[in-house]
Amino acid sequence: MKKRTLKLMTGCLVVLLAFLLRTACVHAADTDTADGPETDTGSSSTVVLEEPALSDLKLLHADTVLDGDRWIQSFTKDNKYYYFVQMIRPEKGDLRVTRVKYTERHKYIKDHMDLLGFGHGTNIDCTRYRGKTYLWIGSRMDKKSGDTTAISCFRYIPNGVYKNKGGNTYRIRMKGSLRKAENVFPAVSQDGKYLYVRYTYQKRQYFQKYRIYRGNTIRPNRILMKLSLKKTPGDFQGFDVYKNELYTIEGSPTALFLSGYDASRKFQSTIIRITNMKTKSRRTKIISGASTLAFREPEGIKVSSKRGVVILFASNTLTKQRCCVYKVK
Numbered sequence: 001m002k003k004r005t006l007k008l009m010t011g012c013l014v015v016l017l018a019f020l021l022r023t024a025c026v027h028a029a030d031t032d033t034a035d036g037p038e039t040d041t042g043s044s045s046t047v048v049l050e051e052p053a054l055s056d057l058k059l060l061h062a063d064t065v066l067d068g069d070r071w072i073q074s075f076t077k078d079n080k081y082y083y084f085v086q087m088i089r090p091e092k093g094d095l096r097v098t099r100v101k102y103t104e105r106h107k108y109i110k111d112h113m114d115l116l117g118f119g120h121g122t123n124i125d126c127t128r129y130r131g132k133t134y135l136w137i138g139s140r141m142d143k144k145s146g147d148t149t150a151i152s153c154f155r156y157i158p159n160g161v162y163k164n165k166g167g168n169t170y171r172i173r174m175k176g177s178l179r180k181a182e183n184v185f186p187a188v189s190q191d192g193k194y195l196y197v198r199y200t201y202q203k204r205q206y207f208q209k210y211r212i213y214r215g216n217t218i219r220p221n222r223i224l225m226k227l228s229l230k231k232t233p234g235d236f237q238g239f240d241v242y243k244n245e246l247y248t249i250e251g252s253p254t255a256l257f258l259s260g261y262d263a264s265r266k267f268q269s270t271i272i273r274i275t276n277m278k279t280k281s282r283r284t285k286i287i288s289g290a291s292t293l294a295f296r297e298p299e300g301i302k303v304s305s306k307r308g309v310v311i312l313f314a315s316n317t318l319t320k321q322r323c324c325v326y327k328v329k
Helices: 002-030 255-261
Strands: 040-043 057-065 071-077 082-089 094-104 107-116 124-129 132-141 148-155 161-163 168-170 185-188 194-201 204-211 225-230 236-242 245-250 270-276 282-287 297-304 308-315 322-328
Touching: 057 308, 071 124, 071 308, 071 322, 082 124, 124 185, 132 185, 185 236, 194 236, 245 297, 270 308
Parallel strands: 071 297, 107 161, 236 297
Antiparallel strands: 040 107, 057 322, 071 082, 082 094, 094 107, 124 132, 132 148, 148 168, 185 194, 194 204, 204 225, 236 245, 245 270, 270 282, 297 308, 308 322
C-alpha cells in the first residue's frame, strides 16, 4: 500500500513538473520579439472604461504611452504598426515618431526614431510598396516662421535620426504660381496611389494632388488637381482622403483645461468636416464621445474601407501625454 501510494505521488510530481516547464516555455515564447526590431514594451497603467453604448465612438486602443513626453500631433498606420508623432522640442521643430505594435488589448511593443528640424508634425501618412512602408511628413522647418517648407518620404529606422529632411524631399509649388508653398502637410489616398498636400495661403487652405510612383516618389511639377477651401473655423488637427472625399478634423483641448492654462483661447468642439472634391458639397459630424478623457485634444484622422473613420485623442496632461484611438460610429 505504501509503495503504491509512493508511486502515485511520484507520478503526480512528474506531471506537475512537466506542466510547470511547459508553462515557462510558453511565457518565454510570448516575450520573444524576434519577428521585428521592437525593444520596449508597454501597457496601460490606467484602467480605461469602455465607451457607453450610446457613444458616437468605439474604443480601439486605450491609454498608449509613447516614447516622448511632449505634445502628440498626428498618427498613421500600415498593415502592422501605428506611427505616432510628437513634438519633443517645439522651438527647434524636433519630432519623435514612435512605432507601436499592439500585441493584445491595451498591450503593445514600441520603438522610435527622431526627426530634427522637421517642423510641427501636423499630419503623417504612409504608403506600402513591395512589402516596404514609406512615411510621408512635412519637413525643413523655416526657423523664423516655424512652418514646414517641404514634404519628405523615407523608410522608418528604429533609433534612427534625420536632420531637416529625409529620403526623397520635395518643395511644393502653388499651382498657377512660381511661389513655393509653406505650412505643408501630406496625406495618402486609401489605395496608396495618390499624395495630397495641404498648405495655407492668404487665409485659405489648398489641397493639391500628385501621382505616387514606386511608393515613395512624386513629380512635384505635375499637379493633378487643386482644391481651395476656407480655413477650418477651429484649430486644424489633421486630414485624410478616401475616394473622392476629403476629411478634416479640428478642435481644442477641454474647456476645463483651457480655463486654467490659457483663458484667452475659446473651447472648440471636435468636428469632422467631409468635402466631396468633385461637387464641393460638405457635411459635418460633431464628436461628443470620449468625454471622460482629461485634456482631450483631437490629433489626427484616418479613413479606410476596413476601419471606417478612426481618430486620435491626446489625453492625460499637457506634457506627459498619452493617447487613445477610437473608431467613429
